[in-house]
Amino acid sequence: MNSALMRKVKPGLARHPNELDRKRIERGLSARKRYLYVSPNVTPVWGGYCIESPCCSRNIDKDGALVDVALILYDGVTGIWKLFRKNHAGGVWEFYSLYHRLIPAIDELNADPERLFWQ
Numbered sequence: 803m804n805s806a807l808m809r810k811v812k813p814g815l816a817r818h819p820n821e822l823d824r825k826r827i828e829r830g831l832s833a834r835k836r837y838l839y840v841s842p843n844v845t846p847v848w849g850g851y852c853i854e855s856p857c858c859s860r861n862i863d864k865d866g867a868l869v870d871v872a873l874i875l876y877d878g879v880t881g882i883w884k885l886f887r888k889n890h891a892g893g894v895w896e897f898y899s900l901y902h903r904l905i906p907a908i909d910e911l912n913a914d915p916e917r918l919f920w921q
Contacts, residue, residue, distance in 0.1 A: 818876040819846030823904060827851055827874065830908035836920030842871060850875035850884075853911070855920070870895075872911050872919050874904070883907045887918045 827844045831853070834842075842855035853872040873886040873895050885907045886895040898918065901907040914920050 817878060818850050819848075824851060826904060827853070827908060830905065831912065833909075834912040834914070834920065836914055836917070837871075843868070847873070847875075849878075857921075869921075872898075874907055874911075885910065890921070
């Protein structure tokens with residue numbers, strides 16, 4: 803990497819969230835298997851991104867309000883992406899899995915074979 807560019811990146815500062823990865827997640831979510839008729843939001847949070855969507859199933863919110871779907875955090879020390887699902891009954895984020903790259907995390911979120919994210 804260019805040494806002039808490296809000087810601009812201050813050590814210790816989080817590299818996430820950033821607009822490029824936020825847009826990658828947004829585009830990637832278009833391949834999801836569930837909640838096809840709503841538009842999810844990808845919101846920057848410290849160290850990553852929160853995905854929320856209107857609740858079209860009405861399983862979590864009977865009025866169809868925005869519900870948390872997933873939390874994707876980047877660990878700058880290990881370079882690992884961490885994917886969390888929302889436990890709506892307990893109101894807490896639960897760890898789901900680790901990924902070395904962002905795209906496999908998005909792919910897992912899109913497939914959601916156990917229906918843990920898109921409830």
